[in-house]
Amino acid sequence: MEIVVLSGKGGTGKTTVATNLAQVLNMNYIDCDVEEPNGHIFLKPTIEKQIDVExxxxxxxxxxxxxxxxxxxxxxxxxxxxxxxxxxxxxxxxxxxxxxxxxxxxxxxxxxxxSIGIVSVGNTDGISFMSGKLNIKEPMGGPIISKLKEISKFDDHKLLDSSPGTSCSVVKTLDGADYALLVTEPTKFGLHDLKLAVALVKEMGISHGIIVNRNIEGNSMIQDYCESENIDLIGEIPFSRKAAELYSQGLLLIDNPEYKMIFETIGTKLIKEASRRSSDAISGN
Amino acid sequence: MQLVVISGKGGTGKTTIASSFAYLSDSDLIKIDCDVDASNLHLMFDGEDIEKSDFYGAKAAEILSDKCINCNKCIETCRFGAIRFINGRTLIEPLKCEGCGACVLVCEEKAITLDHEITGTTLITKTQNGLISRAEMIPGAEGSGKLVTKVRQNANIIGSNKESDYIIDGSPGVGCAVMASITGCDYCVIVTEPTQSGFEDFKRIYELTTYFGVKGFAIINKYDINPLISDQIKKFCSDVNMPVIGKIPFDKLVGESINAGCPIVSYEQSIAGQSIIKIWNEFKNRTGE
Amino acid sequence: MTIAVSSTEKSMSGTADLRFGRCKYFAVYNTLTKECTFVENEAINSNQGAGIAASQTVAGLKAEVVLTGNLGPKALNVLNAAGINGYKIGQTTIENAISAFQEKKLSQITEPGRPQK
The missing domain is CATH 3.30.70.20 (Alpha-Beta Plaits)
Incomplete structure (x- = not known):
């Protein structure tokens, strides 16, 4: 199972979702946001080797x-x-x-x-960790993403953390994925950019579902969108200042029992939906 | 004067700041949204698109199936894995094609063409607060840097009659689109947040701006989320001689203002809005613009 | 001597284009025959490196001098290597730019300029 976490809009919580889910689901984590990779801050991996990408x-x-x-x-x-x-x-x-x-x-x-950048390979808490980093002043991160995908190709249980937007780097990250998990927030910006990300995964024929981060009671704009477009709502992460503070310190939210439960629920639903959708895709339904 | 608002990390508040600056300045200031694959600035102003054109971006190769003999040469040559043999035909996957033309060179049957493809739409939006030059890139398209350059050129056309001022809402990251947004600007404002991710990304974008020789200023958004990291960012800025022109407190009204489509500075009671007004004045004082 | 001027129009009385890499045309003026031809600048549609491609074009036209508003670092590099000197013009027409050059009123571009606002 290869799942890509993406968002359209930046800062909606891709890395939060990807790192926490990788831990609760015991899936290998690959940071494909090579312009600004941040997964290592939360997963604190032991790096075993670094490979130059040329x-x-x-x-x-x-x-x-x-x-x-x-x-x-x-x-x-x-x-x-x-x-x-x-x-x-x-x-x-x-x-x-x-x-x-x-x-x-x-x-x-x-x-x-x-050399245009570097790929780091390591592990953390029983899962493997990989991340790519583009050298400053280099314009194109694509080859680094390709390298990450190449060295992880025999890994059959992995979560990929994408860069924001819908540009060619996101396409490279999504290529060959079984499922796309779109993370958004209930703002006009979040919804606007979510629609672009949905258009991209549809164009690429990848099954997908949505997570609402910083969910606020009484604001159902994303939930309404999921319903009208018939897209699976995989989960909701409530808005809280506590979460923002934990994030700011570089801590995983699942260190907090309340959030651990939320991510476990999301993880279970994600695997169920992703398996169902990808087997549908294989059987041609 | 050209001012670009960037951040490195996404979601730190670029558009909130850029829309506020645009609201506070006079309407002659031309607004440019260079976040072409997730453009949001226009959502903050009621407006009407007064110009719309197709944008021909990167080139893409296409196989003429009546001439193709499925010799596989192109498949072996393509380094981007964009050509595949499926159901008895050799096909190019447009999303993966970088438009390099290597396949055209090896094809002895002259069965491959290479042409500019439409990769987006450029727009001029008229609002009560003046004009916005922006674009909507087709999701997944190649060449966002070129589209950024085009959006800036369109803004220059609007502003060519007089010595105009420009404010640019940039995109996250440090890659080609960001570089195309920074080049040629007089000033950049880097919006960061006091999180470990925000700080790390701030250092990378700071390093990038030094290559372009653009005078930079920092703003720490939601500074009270983590005062300790806010202090670390200030220390870093003072070490590299980049002025911090303001701090913005966490304010729930910001989310509401986005959903209402009104810049936060139009909310008199907003503590974030009040800080941004001070920051704008500080920016003007320091630059004399 | 052959002079290339970045131009917005295909006319001697037309306005010069202050951009080099992404100008619309090059006015190619021969000082001996006093003839001027106009060549489309194909680099205008380049995704990247328009200045490099435009420099290549003027080198191919055997120009010895380029009159334009600004030259980026890469364009300046290629022109230097091709032995072509760039001279700075402001808002003007093609014919006025050429006479200003012939009257030695223009200064040579030795430093890369910033992209035109």
């Missing part, structure tokens, strides 16, 4: 290069420019696609890895 950048052999300009022309990302003195590479623009190497008829291009 993308391949072209290296041009000056002796073989005829300055024909084909490589720069092939590059859709404008990472190469041909000038009379040689070919210039703007490495932070390079996506590592290899198109320049294909375009070069002289065989003057080889590739070399360049």
């Amino acid at each position: 993308i391949l950048n072209p290296v041009i052999d000056k002796d073989k290069c005829t300055l024909c300009g084909k490589c720069a022309e092939a590059c859709q990302f404008n990472a190469l420019a041909t000038v009379p003195t040689g070919v210039m590479l703007f490495k932070e623009l390079c996506h590592g696609c290899g198109a320049c190497m294909i375009a070069c008829l002289q065989g003057a291009i080889t590739e070399v890895g360049r």
Whole structure:
């Protein structure tokens, strides 16, 4: 079972939900929010190894290069420019696609890895922990997410913590998931961005359910939305200043008995719905 | 003057602050929502979309099935796993395609085209508090950085007749969309919260802003949730010489104001609103804008 | 000598574009024949690195001089490597920009500027 926790809007509680659920469900945790990874703050893992994530950048052999300009022309990302003195590479623009190497008829291009971030692997309280971190000033976190997915591919019981929004990083995180758990809050912003996230998971054909974080009695905007769209409501986490304070200190909410019960209830329902939905998907219902 | 409001961590109050600043300044100030995959600023103002255009973002490859001989060359070449052989046909998954064109280069049958695809809509929204330039990205689309650049260009077109001021509501994170929002700005305001996550993300976004040479100010939102971490953030700011131009107390009215679609500073009794008014004045004093 | 000017229109009397990477056209002026042609700037639609692609275009046009509002760091880098000098213009027309350059009234762009507001 591969479950992705995402949200549309930032700061609605993805990491809170993912870290607490990973513990109560005994599922491996993977932090895919590589621009701002925070799961480690709450899970306090022991890190066993760190792996550099590299993308391949072209290296041009000056002796073989005829300055024909084909490589720069092939590059859709404008990472190469041909000038009379040689070919210039703007490495932070390079996506590592290899198109320049294909375009070069002289065989003057080889590739070399360049580090754009790091993946940490470890464990905490009986579950394995993984997280990726993009180097500052690097624009693209995609390859780090791909790396996380690659090294965890034989893990069949895992929770992935996504970045906010609905951009390409979220798509990479969702790719191949069995179920998407959307975390939102009962505000106009939360609902607006939730709808975008729902559109994305629908487009990708991934079964999904919703958690309302900071739920307030008497405000049922998210519950109403779930009902009208026929989306499973997986759970509600009540609004409380206590939760905000625990979070601020980097503590898991399940350390508090009241919250432990809430997360256990949510966890049970999540596994039930996710198993049902994914077996529906397999049997084609 | 161009001011960008950013945060690193999501949900710390960027839009609450940006909408308040927009409300407090005169309506000539042009508002730009650069959070293109979760744009919320317009929800705080009653408005009407007066301009709407398709946005052609990143390129994407497409296979012409009548020319494709299923030779697999493209599948082997694509480094993004975007091409698959399904039900007897070679297909490109648009959400995974980065538009690099490597497949086009290896296809001997010339069966693959590479074209700009529509990845969103850009809008100009007219409100009582002036104009908002914003966008709605198609969920899952590639190239949010380019859309951010476009939204800023549209704002420049509105403002080109006079020396206009701009306020930009940024997106969370430190990646391409954030970089496209910061570049060329005069000032940035980083909104953080006194949580371990907020502080850690604050340090990363601070580091990013130093590369862009933008004058930065910090605001600590909900500072009373954890006074200890608030102090740590202040200490960090003073060490790196970034002024903290204000602290905002936790205030339940903020959530209500969002749901009412009114900037929090329009609530006279709001303690958060009162703090933001002070912060805006402090910002103006310090910058002379 | 060939001069490239970033332009908003395909006309000598048209307004110069102060952006380089994302200008609409390049006015390419030959000082010997006094002829001016206009070339579309394909870099305008680039996802990224428009300045690099635009520099590549003007280098391909054999321009020796570029007249524009600002040059970003990457564009400046490519132009320098291609031996092309950039000169700064303000709000003006293509023909006035060219005469100002010929009268040596323009200053060379040696530092990357910020993106145009």
